[in-house]
Amino acid sequence: MPIPSTMRAMVLEQPGRPLKWLEVPVPRPGPEQVLIRVHTCGVCRTDLHVLDGELPHPKLPLILGHEIVGTVAAMGRGVRQFKPGDRVGVPWLGATDGTCRYCRQGRENLCDHPRFTGYTLDGGYAQYAVAGQRYIFPLPAAYGDAEAAPLLCAGLIGYRSYRMAREAGARLGIYGFGAAAHITIQIAVFQGKQVYAFTRPGDTETQEFARRLGAVWAGSSEARPPEELDAAIIFAPVGALIPAALRASAKGGVVVSGGIHMSDIPAFPYELLWGERVVRSVANLTRADGEEFLQIAPQVPVKTEVQTFPLDQANEALERLRRGQIQGAAVLVAAP
Ligand SMILES: [Zn+2]
Numbered sequence: 001m002p003i004p005s006t007m008r009a010m011v012l013e014q015p016g017r018p019l020k021w022l023e024v025p026v027p028r029p030g031p032e033q034v035l036i037r038v039h040t041c042g043v044c045r046t047d048l049h050v051l052d053g054e055l056p057h058p059k060l061p062l063i064l065g066h067e068i069v070g071t072v073a074a075m076g077r078g079v080r081q082f083k084p085g086d087r088v089g090v091p092w093l094g095a096t097d098g099t100c101r102y103c104r105q106g107r108e109n110l111c112d113h114p115r116f117t118g119y120t121l122d123g124g125y126a127q128y129a130v131a132g133q134r135y136i137f138p139l140p141a142a143y144g145d146a147e148a149a150p151l152l153c154a155g156l157i158g159y160r161s162y163r164m165a166r167e168a169g170a171r172l173g174i175y176g177f178g179a180a181a182h183i184t185i186q187i188a189v190f191q192g193k194q195v196y197a198f199t200r201p202g203d204t205e206t207q208e209f210a211r212r213l214g215a216v217w218a219g220s221s222e223a224r225p226p227e228e229l230d231a232a233i234i235f236a237p238v239g240a241l242i243p244a245a246l247r248a249s250a251k252g253g254v255v256v257s258g259g260i261h262m263s264d265i266p267a268f269p270y271e272l273l274w275g276e277r278v279v280r281s282v283a284n285l286t287r288a289d290g291e292e293f294l295q296i297a298p299q300v301p302v303k304t305e306v307q308t309f310p311l312d313q314a315n316e317a318l319e320r321l322r323r324g325q326i327q328g329a330a331v332l333v334a335a336p
């Protein structure tokens with residue numbers, strides 16, 4: 001298929017304003033980059049944080065979107081890992097310097113000079129996107145284009161968060177039951193965890209969804225679970241959930257915050273942390289996380305539930321995500 005010179009994209013010109021449906025140039029792949037014809041792109045909570053101006057210094061104007069599924073349409077100089085027609089996935093981690101002390105220690109998720117897809121690099125709310133060959137993944141064939149998109153952030157970050165929590169014991173709480181949670185619970189149940197799902201108060205539909213995916217208990221984030229938790233993962237961007245999760249945790253419990261932004265954490269008595277409880281965040285991903293997760297997902301097998309929207313309805317998808325009206329994950333579909 002010939003590559004046009006222009007494409008349609010949903011463009012963020014200024015945080016706080018809706019995305020605009022614009023005609024923009026098709027980007028050109030630089031050395032070691034591929035040009036990808038976008039089939040689908042997942043909508044992530046982080047996109048809302050960028051849109052709302054809660055994350056500093058985005059590229060502007062910016063094309064959001066860091067869960068890109070597409071096929072390689074053209075290649076820059078030096079691309080050896082992929083060929084035209086290959087289906088690939090593009091995650092949040094877009095580039096690292098490879099030289100800072102974090103990169104050298106295999107902790108590239110903490111790189112001092114990272115670039116992120118759909119934040120400091122243009123992302124996938126568009127018909128085409130470019131990405132570095134070393135930062136993208138081949139995708140398991142078992143997943144369709146829409147079903148694969150949420151694996152690339154919700155799945156990856158969920159998996160990294162779960163890895164930080166799983167050694168603490170069998171009782172795992174998950175606070176905020178959206179895209180990341182609906183994937184994480186499937187891996188946790190597969191590995192024998194008892195999952196307690198916490199949703200917005202009164203959201204019985206999502207509680208039912210969690211039970212259907214194997215939660216032994218589902219209830220309001222304000223409720224105390226019937227058993228003490230060994231670990232908890234917080235996906236909702238609500239700081240008050242940290243003391244809430246600590247309060248629900250047993251001695252030695254680990255509370256992992258998986259989001260990139262959270263409202264302020266209220267002060268809480270030391271007693272909640274006492275007993276060797278741990279609070280930690282999970283930041284970004286490494287490529288090794290991606291490879292490991294994409295291998296495990298089809299074995300479980302993780303099934304993603306998606307609600308699709310045409311690309312030009314990205315604003316609608318984001319607003320529904322904001323209001324908690326997406327069950328599973330929202331995915332944009334680029335028209336061919
Ligand atoms: Zn680095």
Ligand SMILES: [Zn+2]
Nearest residue numbers: 044046153154
């Ligand atoms: Zn994300």
